[in-house]
Amino acid sequence: MAVLGAGSWGTTFAKILTDGGADVVLWARRPELAREISEARRNSDYLPGVNLPIGLRATSRLDLALAGAEMVFVSVPSQSLRENLKQVEPYLAENAIIISLMKGVERSTGMRMSSVIEEVLRIDPDRIAAISGPNLALEIAKEQPTGAVVSSSSLETAQAVAKLATNRYFRSYINTDVIGTEFGGVLKNLIAVAIGIVDGVGYGENTKASIITRGLVEMTDFAVAYGAQAETLAGLAGLGDLIATCQSPLSRNNTAGRLLGQGYSINDVVKQMQQTTEGLASVKPVLELARAKGVEMPIVEQVRQVLDGTLNPRDIAPHLTTDSGEPQGERTLDDAQAHGGASLWGAFQRTFDQLRHGRRSAGGPRP
Ligand SMILES: NC(=O)C1=CN([C@@H]2O[C@H](COP(=O)(O)OP(=O)(O)OC[C@H]3O[C@@H](n4cnc5c(N)ncnc54)[C@H](O)[C@@H]3O)[C@@H](O)[C@H]2O)C=CC1
Ligand SMILES: O=C(CO)COP(=O)(O)O
Incomplete structure (x- = not known):
C-alpha cells in the first residue's frame, strides 16, 4: 500500500501500517527526504528522535509509490489535495481504496476531503475512507497507545482499512458516519x-x-x-x-x-x-x-x-x-x-x- 505525504502524520501513519505488518511505500515530494527515510530510517525535520521501521520504503516517484497499491493513504495539506490527486490519478490501481488522513476543508469550495477525492477521482464513495481521532503524530511515532476511527460509507471498506491500521500501540475503531x-x-x-x-x-x-x-x-x-x-x-x-x-x-x-x-x-x-x-x-x-x-x-x-x-x-x-x-x-x-x-x-x-x-x-x- 502507499502513503502519500511524508510530513509528520504521513510518516507516522506509514510507521503504524508497517508496524502492523503491511508492506508500505511512502511518497515524499523531496528526493532527499525519501533518501533519508529509506537509508537513515529517519525523518529528522518532522519526527526528531524517531527510528522508522526497517520494512518501510520511501520514494519521491509517485508512479513507483502507487504501483499495485490497493490502498492509498493521503496526508498532504488539505489545500493541496486537489492538485495532488490530479497527479495521482494516472497511476492509481483499479479499485484502489483511497483513505484521507487530513483534517481540513478546501478553502475555495468548503468541501470535505472525501468529497474532493470523490469529485476528482470520480470513484464510488464506498472506495473512500477517512481516519480521524486524537492522533498527535509525535506521540504515536513514539508508540504511545492511541485510538482512532476509520470511517467509510461502506462498512466493509472501513473494516478492511481498520484491520490494517491496527498494531500493538494503535487501535482503529470503525463507523459509517463520514x-x-x-x-x-x-x-x-x-x-x-x-x-x-x-x-x-x-x-x-x-x-x-x-x-x-x-x-x-x-x-x-x-x-x-x-x-x-x-x-x-x-x-x-x-x-x-x-x-x-x-x-x-x-x-x-x-x-x-x-x-x-x-x-x-x-x-x-x-x-x-x-x-x-x-x-x-x-x-x-x-x-x-x-x-x-x-x-x-x-x-x-x-x-x-x-x-x-x-x-x-x-x-x-x-x-x-x-x-x-x-x-x-x-x-x-x-x-x-x-x-x-x-x-x-x-x-x-x-x-x-x-x-x-x-x-x-x-x-x-x-x-
Ligand atoms: N501532525 C499530526 O499530528 C496530524 C496531522 N493530521 C492531518 O494530516 C494532514 C497533513 O499534516 P501533517 O503531516 O501534520 O503536515 P506536515 O506539515 O507535517 O507535512 C505536510 C507534508 O506535505 C508536504 N506538502 C506540502 N505542500 C505540498 C503540496 N502542495 N503537495 C504535496 N505535498 C505537500 C510537505 O512537504 C510535508 O511533507 C493535515 O490535514 C493534518 O491536519 C491528522 C492527524 C494528526
Ligand atoms: O489532528 C491532530 C491531533 O489529532 C494534530 O493537531 P494539530 O494539527 O493541531 O497539530
Whole structure:
C-alpha cells in the first residue's frame, strides 16, 4: 500500500501500517527526504528522535509509490489535495481504496476531503475512507497507545482499512458516519486555536474548560446540520480529538492560537509555523458553511475576529457572548439527541427567539 505525504502524520501513519505488518511505500515530494527515510530510517525535520521501521520504503516517484497499491493513504495539506490527486490519478490501481488522513476543508469550495477525492477521482464513495481521532503524530511515532476511527460509507471498506491500521500501540475503531468523522477533525482545530489564544493571553482552566465544552456543542450543531450523527462528535473523532488538540503543546493549531494570544499578528504566526496548521485555513469556509445552514458558531466567529485583527485576544470570551442578556439554558449533547438533533433544536431555539424579540436573531449564542 502507499502513503502519500511524508510530513509528520504521513510518516507516522506509514510507521503504524508497517508496524502492523503491511508492506508500505511512502511518497515524499523531496528526493532527499525519501533518501533519508529509506537509508537513515529517519525523518529528522518532522519526527526528531524517531527510528522508522526497517520494512518501510520511501520514494519521491509517485508512479513507483502507487504501483499495485490497493490502498492509498493521503496526508498532504488539505489545500493541496486537489492538485495532488490530479497527479495521482494516472497511476492509481483499479479499485484502489483511497483513505484521507487530513483534517481540513478546501478553502475555495468548503468541501470535505472525501468529497474532493470523490469529485476528482470520480470513484464510488464506498472506495473512500477517512481516519480521524486524537492522533498527535509525535506521540504515536513514539508508540504511545492511541485510538482512532476509520470511517467509510461502506462498512466493509472501513473494516478492511481498520484491520490494517491496527498494531500493538494503535487501535482503529470503525463507523459509517463520514461527515461527522471528517467535520470532527476540522472543527476541533478551530476550537484548539481559540484555546491557544486563551492560553497566550494567560487565562486559566475555567475559561478553557468553558470554551472546550461549549466548543463541543458548537461542533455538534454544525456537523449535525450537515447530516452527521451527534454521537460521532462525542467519540474519538470529536471529543477525543478536541481534548488532545486543546491540551497539547504539540498541536500546531493550539500553538498558532497561543502566538496570536501573545499578540503576534496572523502574518507573523504563519511565518513561524513550520508545519501545516489546518485550522487557520478552515475558519472562513467553516463560517460560510455555518451561515448557509443557520448554525451559530460564536467561538469560531471570535477566532476569525482575532485572526482579522478586529478583536483584542484579551476580549475573547465566546461562551459569554449573549444576544439578549437573558439567562440561557445550557443545552448539552444529550439534549440535542433527545430533541432529535442539534440543528433541529437550534432551529427551534432561533424561531422562538425571533418570535420573542420580533426580529431575526443574529450572531448570538445558542442556549
Ligand atoms: N501532525 C499530526 O499530528 C496530524 C496531522 N493530521 C492531518 O494530516 C494532514 C497533513 O499534516 P501533517 O503531516 O501534520 O503536515 P506536515 O506539515 O507535517 O507535512 C505536510 C507534508 O506535505 C508536504 N506538502 C506540502 N505542500 C505540498 C503540496 N502542495 N503537495 C504535496 N505535498 C505537500 C510537505 O512537504 C510535508 O511533507 C493535515 O490535514 C493534518 O491536519 C491528522 C492527524 C494528526
Ligand atoms: O489532528 C491532530 C491531533 O489529532 C494534530 O493537531 P494539530 O494539527 O493541531 O497539530
